[in-house]
Amino acid sequence: MTHLLVTGGAGFIGSNFVHHVVANTDDTVTVLDKLTYAGNRASLAGLPEDRVRLVVGDIADASVVDPLMAEADAVVHYAAESHNDNSLHDPRPFLDTNIIGTYTLLESARRHDVRFHHISTDEVYGDLELDDPARFTEQTPYNPSSPYSSTKAGSDLLVRAWVRSFGVRATISNCSNNYGPLQHVEKFIPRQITNVLRGERPKLYGAGQNVRDWIHADDHSSAVLAILAKGEIGETYLIGADGEKSNRDVVELILELTGQPADAYDLVADRPGHDMRYAIDSSKLRSSLGWSPSYADFTAGLAATIEWYRANESWWAPAKDGVEAFYASKGQ
Ligand code: NAD
Numbered sequence: 001m002t003h004l005l006v007t008g009g010a011g012f013i014g015s016n017f018v019h020h021v022v023a024n025t026d027d028t029v030t031v032l033d034k035l036t037y038a039g040n041r042a043s044l045a046g047l048p049e050d051r052v053r054l055v056v057g058d059i060a061d062a063s064v065v066d067p068l069m070a071e072a073d074a075v076v077h078y079a080a081e082s083h084n085d086n087s088l089h090d091p092r093p094f095l096d097t098n099i100i101g102t103y104t105l106l107e108s109a110r111r112h113d114v115r116f117h118h119i120s121t122d123e124v125y126g127d128l129e130l131d132d133p134a135r136f137t138e139q140t141p142y143n144p145s146s147p148y149s150s151t152k153a154g155s156d157l158l159v160r161a162w163v164r165s166f167g168v169r170a171t172i173s174n175c176s177n178n179y180g181p182l183q184h185v186e187k188f189i190p191r192q193i194t195n196v197l198r199g200e201r202p203k204l205y206g207a208g209q210n211v212r213d214w215i216h217a218d219d220h221s222s223a224v225l226a227i228l229a230k231g232e233i234g235e236t237y238l239i240g241a242d243g244e245k246s247n248r249d250v251v252e253l254i255l256e257l258t259g260q261p262a263d264a265y266d267l268v269a270d271r272p273g274h275d276m277r278y279a280i281d282s283s284k285l286r287s288s289l290g291w292s293p294s295y296a297d298f299t300a301g302l303a304a305t306i307e308w309y310r311a312n313e314s315w316w317a318p319a320k321d322g323v324e325a326f327y328a329s330k331g332q
């Protein structure tokens with residue numbers, strides 16, 4: 001049995017990971033989460049108390065991190081400021097959490113010689129043109145566009161340096177866009193689902209042509225467990241499920257699955273610096289660690305996600321009005 005320290009485990013992907021760990025392993029988990037606007041205690045509701053403990057605190061505070069690191073066999077580091085639109089409005093928290101927070105965790109893992117897995121994003125590679133046959137690989141040069149993605153790129157480079165300079169036993173994964181239950185309504189898919197559920201129209205940035213490569217959060221979790229179990233120290237693994245779709249196609253599918261006309265959406269102001277396309281080549285993860293995704297059917301996964309939001313309005317409703325007021329102030 002392993003004891004995991006999961007940072008950001010009350011957020012979207014972190015909480016999905018904790019549920020996945022409880023369902024699929026004997027491991028115990030301490031979640032360290034600051035419960036920012038994006039963290040939600042309710043996302044961990046129903047998990048067994050003898051296996052999952054929540055500690056509310058900041059990853060940038062060494063006095064909080066150190067005792068938790070000392071008792072862990074491994075740390076899985078999800079905590080981050082994660083939303084591009086927020087990073088364009090106020091970049092500072094992204095530097096504090098994504099850079100200083102990751103540095104604080106690395107120093108603690110170094111002191112206690114704890115295995116470290118760093119969760120990152122494909123956005124560190126910048127973007128691709130729509131007609132480019134290329135996909136991102138582990139060899140693609142870093143070229144981040146936004147304050148968010150540049151702080152994630154910086155955090156990845158810190159991890160690499162701590163492996164090489166100090167022998168920290170770390171791996172990194174860079175995953176594509178996640179969807180599934182428990183995602184904050186500020187993000188694209190939950191925003192559009194909850195708009196439709198409230199009788200509002202989905203909002204597409206620009207012309208809606210931008211492409212994202214979708215993976216179900218549960219498949220992200222199984223990939224992370226595979227890397228923890230079998231990944232090679234110092235290596236980076238790209239995680240993706242061959243799920244490229246334009247934003248317009250995703251909105252039209254949400255409208256179809258909810259019985260709305262296919263054109264019942266609004267085009268709104270584009271995101272400044274909006275990355276055009278992300279696409280992941282996950283061959284290394286598949287061939288070297290034998291991982292493959294379980295959610296092959298995006299339409300079925302999206303339909304189940306819509307049903308989750310329909311059944312869990314009390315989870316998302318408190319955040320919805322504030323998020324929409326923020327977007328309205330930007331013409332989005
Ligand atoms: P999220 O915003 O839903 O959750 C982030 C969590 O971190 C929240 O619970 C928040 O309270 C917590 N947190 C923030 N600052 C903290 C701090 N200083 N100390 C402790 N906890 C803090 O984010 P998410 O979408 O679940 O993303 C999780 C991770 O996965 C991030 O590192 C992100 O870069 C990465 N990632 C996300 C995606 C995606 O599609 N959402 C894709 C690839 C990688």
Ligand code: TDX
Nearest residue numbers: 082083084121123177186187188191203204205210247
């Ligand atoms: O209302 C919207 N309308 C819209 O067209 C919103 C909120 C978004 N969009 C577009 C912007 C993107 O092209 O949808 C796409 C997805 O947007 P986000 O959900 O904000 O995700 P993205 O910017 O692609 O970043 C996500 O994937 C990579 C996560 O938020 C990051 O944390 C992760 O690193």
